[in-house]
Amino acid sequence: MFESLGGRLEDALSKIRGKARLSEADVELALREIRNALLEADVNLLVVRAITDRIREAAVGAMASRSLTPGQQVVKAVNDELINVLGGETFRITYESKPPTVILMAGLQGSGKTTTSAKLARYFKAQGRSPMLVGADLQRPAAVEQLKTLASQIQVPMFSEWTSPIEVAKAGVAEARRIGRDVVIIDTAGRLTVDAELMDEIAAISREVRPKYTFLVIDAMMGQDSVNTAKAFNDVLELDAIVLSKLDGDARGGAALSVKEVVGKPIAFASDGEKLDNFGPFHPDRMASRILGM
Amino acid sequence: RAKRALGEEFWVELEEALILSDLGLDLSVDLVESVRNKVYKEGVTATDAALEMLREEMIERLDHSNRDLNLGDAPPSVVLFVGVNGVGKTTSIGKLAALLSSEGKKVVVAAGDTFRAAAAEQLEMWAQRSDVQVVKGASGADPASVVFDAISHGAAVGADFVLADTAGRLQNRQNLMDELKKIRRVAEKASGTVTEVLLVLDATTGQNGLLQAQGFAEAASVTGVILTKLDGTAKGGVAFAIEDKLHIPIKFVGLGEGILDLVPFDPKAFVYEITGEVSQ
Numbered sequence: 001m002f003e004s005l006g007g008r009l010e011d012a013l014s015k016i017r018g019k020a021r022l023s024e025a026d027v028e029l030a031l032r033e034i035r036n037a038l039l040e041a042d043v044n045l046l047v048v049r050a051i052t053d054r055i056r057e058a059a060v061g062a063m064a065s066r067s068l069t070p071g072q073q074v075v076k077a078v079n080d081e082l083i084n085v086l087g088g089e090t091f092r093i094t095y096e097s098k099p100p101t102v103i104l105m106a107g108l109q110g111s112g113k114t115t116t117s118a119k120l121a122r123y124f125k126a127q128g129r130s131p132m133l134v135g136a137d138l139q140r141p142a143a144v145e146q147l148k149t150l151a152s153q154i155q156v157p158m159f160s161e162w163t164s165p166i167e168v169a170k171a172g173v174a175e176a177r178r179i180g181r182d183v184v185i186i187d188t189a190g191r192l193t194v195d196a197e198l199m200d201e202i203a204a205i206s207r208e209v210r211p212k213y214t215f216l217v218i219d220a221m222m223g224q225d226s227v228n229t230a231k232a233f234n235d236v237l238e239l240d241a242i243v244l245s246k247l248d249g250d251a252r253g254g255a256a257l258s259v260k261e262v263v264g265k266p267i268a269f270a271s272d273g274e275k276l277d278n279f280g281p282f283h284p285d286r287m288a289s290r291i292l293g294m
Numbered sequence: 295r296a297k298r299a300l301g302e303e304f305w306v307e308l309e310e311a312l313i314l315s316d317l318g319l320d321l322s323v324d325l326v327e328s329v330r331n332k333v334y335k336e337g338v339t340a341t342d343a344a345l346e347m348l349r350e351e352m353i354e355r356l357d358h359s360n361r362d363l364n365l366g367d368a369p370p371s372v373v374l375f376v377g378v379n380g381v382g383k384t385t386s387i388g389k390l391a392a393l394l395s396s397e398g399k400k401v402v403v404a405a406g407d408t409f410r411a412a413a414a415e416q417l418e419m420w421a422q423r424s425d426v427q428v429v430k431g432a433s434g435a436d437p438a439s440v441v442f443d444a445i446s447h448g449a450a451v452g453a454d455f456v457l458a459d460t461a462g463r464l465q466n467r468q469n470l471m472d473e474l475k476k477i478r479r480v481a482e483k484a485s486g487t488v489t490e491v492l493l494v495l496d497a498t499t500g501q502n503g504l505l506q507a508q509g510f511a512e513a514a515s516v517t518g519v520i521l522t523k524l525d526g527t528a529k530g531g532v533a534f535a536i537e538d539k540l541h542i543p544i545k546f547v548g549l550g551e552g553i554l555d556l557v558p559f560d561p562k563a564f565v566y567e568i569t570g571e572v573s574q
């Protein structure tokens with residue numbers, strides 16, 4: 001359905017390949033193709049604009065160098081720019097000297113928070129830590145049940161109670177301290193950024209438990225709204241990192257680029273399946289190629 | 295307020311509004327081009343008139359479909375809910391069960407997601423809210439047999455509808471799509487009529503929505519779309535593209551997590567939301 005950017009740029013540039021030097025108009029033609037490819041990959045329009053502006057600078061140089069494959073050269077410039085945006089500082093977890101290290105999960109409905117919470121717990125356990133899961137989603141039917149089931153699959157303790165999300169989070173951290181667990185992962189209900197009450201609620205949870213890390217879970221299939229979502233969560237929570245979910249699909253995943261560009265926080269982990277071991281560190285280079293369809 | 299002149303800037307803004315609503319690049323360009331031609335032919339010079347023409351064109355493109363739930367000759371009418379992970383299948387069943395019950399219909403729901411942790415418990419809680427019966431199997435049970443049993447039960451108790459949940463699956467997972475084919479095939483054999491296969495689509499979905507629709511249509515002959523989470527800032531434009539390109543009608547939209555938050559699709563409201571941010 002989507003032709004690769006490499007192929008499209010070659011097509012666009014083949015008409016002008018014979019020229020000794022490529023003109024500004026030629027560069028604009030190539031940039032048009034890049035814009036279109038990024039939009040088809042669901043990179044947010046405003047982000048596309050910022051990125052193509054930066055690629056323009058790089059591309060002018062690349063295209064002036066009488067290459068036989070100017071298309072490939074421009075693709076390389078694009079690829080480098082994307083890796084640059086997606087990468088940057090790599091994310092490294094450090095642990096509180098006075099445990100537990102508290103991690104707060106946030107995101108839209110259905111993005112993958114509960115599953116990711118369990119995946120993280122499994123990950124920490126494999127690192128030799130003793131994690132605990134806290135079910136602070138008292139809203140979605142059977143959310144606590146879901147987390148409890150996942151927790152038992154990985155043999156990690158899980159805490160919840162029918163009070164309020166803030167109380168559960170608070171009591172969960174206290175319980176972890178009491179039984180000597182050193183990482184606490186708090187699963188929260190999905191919420192829309194326009195829902196002021198629920199955005200206030202998660203901000204209140206955050207103030208109460210003072211998480212060392214706050215992770216926003218973003219669905220790789222997300223479209224243009226990724227930018228609104230990431231900005232709004234970052235405004236109320238000061239995110240530390242993004243976790244991408246559902247990368248096992250065939251979405252191009254432009255949302256990753258958009259979110260990274262607007263909040264500037266690292267993409268720490270990626271999920272590529274429903275199973276709890278379908279999870280690991282994020283690879284910027286693979287994501288760049290994927291967005292470009294290469 | 296002073297009216298803007300119909301310059302290049304207006305058309306760019308229009309195209310951008312469509313792209314930002316997830317209609318996709320091709321369709322956005324195509325729609326603007328089409329309206330631009332009309333505007334030129336008819337000598338329209340005001341931006342508000344041009345915007346109105348765009349809305350008319352969009353509504354017209356959405357206007358050909360039958361959006362009612364199909365009913366079968368041999369009851370119960372069976373509705374399968376399909377889609378990728380986390381879009382709102384189970385929740386939409388809960389809401390539709392309530393809607394149909396309030397119209398006096400007898401509804402049975404089938405817990406055909408035997409895979410995800412606590413999927414059956416979630417559906418059960420929804421079923422309780424509207425006081426409808428739920429048929430479920432053990433965790434890990436064959437989903438096709440659970441759906442078959444639910445339809446048979448529905449037929450035995452004189453149900454009008456059986457709403458069947460299925461596990462979320464990505465359309466590029468062939469084995470899971472084969473499983474869905476089987477669920478549909480087995481459901482056909484039970485003593486009701488499979489009248490609808492509803493693709494549940496999250497409004498925040500980007501262009502992958504088209505691949506979802508293609509994949510699920512191929513595996514299970516999708517008859518309609520439920521567009522969920524329209525209560526957020528996402529506009530769900532890819533559903534427009536799906537209806538325009540694949541001729542699969544949007545039948546319901548989800549506007550929240552409450553039991554009453556499922557309403558019949560209204561093309562006009564949808565188009566006005568998508569074009570709402572264009573200044574005139």
Ligand SMILES: Nc1nc2c(ncn2[C@@H]2O[C@H](COP(=O)(O)OP(=O)(O)OP(=O)(O)O)[C@@H](O)[C@H]2O)c(=O)[nH]1
Nearest residue numbers: 109110111112113114115190246271272273379380
């Ligand atoms: N294919 C795939 N499915 C995933 C992945 N991560 C999560 N899921 C599935 O996505 C669906 C939603 O995941 P949840 O973890 O329940 O999402 P959530 O954000 O907690 O949802 P709410 O609590 O309702 O807001 C489930 O069916 C998960 O199994 C992934 O990486 N790949």
Ligand SMILES: Nc1nc2c(ncn2[C@@H]2O[C@H](COP(=O)(O)OP(=O)(O)OP(=O)(O)O)[C@@H](O)[C@H]2O)c(=O)[nH]1
Nearest residue numbers: 109110379380381382383384385462523548549550
């Ligand atoms: N705001 C909003 N949330 C919704 C809507 N529909 C569903 N949700 C929420 O989205 C999340 C996922 O819904 P589910 O019904 O579990 O989705 P699903 O497709 O059954 O998920 P899987 O079975 O895991 O694939 C839940 O938190 C729901 O409450 C809607 O229209 N608006």
Ligand SMILES: [K+]
Nearest residue numbers: 524526527528
């Ligand atoms: K909306």
Ligand SMILES: [Mg+2]
Nearest residue numbers: 113114137143
């Ligand atoms: Mg959850």
Ligand SMILES: [Mg+2]
Nearest residue numbers: 383384407413
């Ligand atoms: Mg479900």
